[in-house]
Amino acid sequence: QVSVLYFARSAELAGLRCETLSVPRQITSLQLWEEIVKVHPRLAVIRDQVVFAVRQEYVLLGDQVLVLQPGDEVAIIPPISGG
Amino acid sequence: MDESEDVPKDFIKLKSEKLSVDEVSELVISPYCGAASLFIGTTRNHFEGKKVIHLEYEAYTSMAEMEIKKICGDVRQKWPSVKHIAVHHRLGVVPVTEASVIIAVSSPHRAESLEAVMYCINTLKASVPIWKKEIYEDEYSWKENKECFWANSE
Numbered sequence: 001q002v003s004v005l006y007f008a009r010s011a012e013l014a015g016l017r018c019e020t021l022s023v024p025r026q027i028t029s030l031q032l033w034e035e036i037v038k039v040h041p042r043l044a045v046i047r048d049q050v051v052f053a054v055r056q057e058y059v060l061l062g063d064q065v066l067v068l069q070p071g072d073e074v075a076i077i078p079p080i081s082g083g
Numbered sequence: 084m085d086e087s088e089d090v091p092k093d094f095i096k097l098k099s100e101k102l103s104v105d106e107v108s109e110l111v112i113s114p115y116c117g118a119a120s121l122f123i124g125t126t127r128n129h130f131e132g133k134k135v136i137h138l139e140y141e142a143y144t145s146m147a148e149m150e151i152k153k154i155c156g157d158v159r160q161k162w163p164s165v166k167h168i169a170v171h172h173r174l175g176v177v178p179v180t181e182a183s184v185i186i187a188v189s190s191p192h193r194a195e196s197l198e199a200v201m202y203c204i205n206t207l208k209a210s211v212p213i214w215k216k217e218i219y220e221d222e223y224s225w226k227e228n229k230e231c232f233w234a235n236s237e
Contacts, residue, residue, distance in 0.1 A: 007143055008214035009225045051233045053212065056146040060233060075143055075212070079227035079234035082140075082147070082172065082213030083124050083184050083204055 002068055004036060005075040010050065014040040014076075025068055029059050032066065032074065043076070051077045086115050093155040094169035095148055097213075102171050102182045111167035111189040118193035120200045124184040126177050133219045138177045143212040147172075150211045154203055158188070161202065162195040170203060172213060183215070205230065 004021050006014045023035055029052055037043050052059040053075040054066055068074075094110045104123060111119050126138045155168045166189040177183045186203045190196040207213075209230035217224045227234050 005143065007212070008141060008216070049227075049234055053143065053146055056149055058233075075146070077143070077212055078214065078225065079231045080208075080210075080212055081215040081226035081228050081231075082142070082211045083208045083228070 001070050002072045002074050005073060007076065008078045009046060010043060010076040010078050013042040013046065023068065027066055027068065028062070029054075029064050029066055030061050033061050036076070046078060049079050053077050089113050089115055089166070091159070091165070092167050093152060094167070094171075095151045095155070096171045097142055097144055097147060097174055098171070099173065099175040102173050102185050104182070104185060107169045107171050107185045107187045110169040111187045113166045113189050116166050116189040116191055116196075118191070118196045119187060119189040120193070120196035122184075122186045122200045122204050123182050124204065125182050126179045128179045130217055130219075130224075135179060136218045136220065137179060138183060139216040139218060140172070140174045140177060140183060141214050141216075142172070142174055144174075147211050147213050151207065154206045154210070157206070158199045158202060162190065162199050164192070164195050165190045165199050168199070168203070170207070172207075172211075174213075 001020050001022050004019055006017050011017050055072055128135050151170050158165055169187045172184045186200050188196040188199040208228045209232055215226045217226055
């Protein structure tokens with residue numbers, strides 16, 4: 001069970017900022033994205049623009065295998081615009 | 084003169100209240116430094132012919148503070164003489180002409196602080212999880228920094 005955080009456009013598309021999701025302990029970042037899109041199909045439109053932050057480290061959507069612990073924070077990160 | 088009393092510090096703050104140039108510059112001023120350089124990012128009143136009413140910022144706060152801390156660490160590696168670094172970023176609504184970000188760096192001589200400030204704002208725009216929404220008269224737009232290392236600008 002991980003905490004998924006939504007920001008900016010992804011929060012608007014998903015309709016919420018935070019939720020708990022049950023996912024396998026080992027999963028590729030792309031598979032994790034697909035799990036999230038199952039719950040929030042409107043997110044599919046931003047797939048090419050987002051990355052994840054897993055335990056506050058950036059992870060690109062792809063084949064990288066994530067090893068998740070219960071309570072880990074996974075954030076959807078749309079293109080940033082600070083400053 | 085005991086410079087060990089003036090330990091180099093990083094001052095990082097994300098806040099919704101109006102930012103103060105006086106406050107940020109005072110944080111970095113040091114009797115051992117002859118230079119303090121400052122960058123102020125302010126809200127512009129137009130974008131591509133559209134009138135901007137105001138900006139709204141949101142942040143993944145815990146990670147943003149960590150990424151800014153990493154930038155401070157990079158600065159100290161590249162410019163070891165840098166003394167203090169302050170980065171204040173505003174969250175929430177920022178009206179036109181008000182500051183959304185103020186960065187200040189002090190060093191004994193001016194070259195390092197000037198270069199370090201430029202590095203800070205450029206790297207912040209590439210790596211810190213903060214988002215800006217531009218509010219126009221009848222629509223809005225989530226902005227994307229061209230420095231963002233994963234977004235494709237088409």
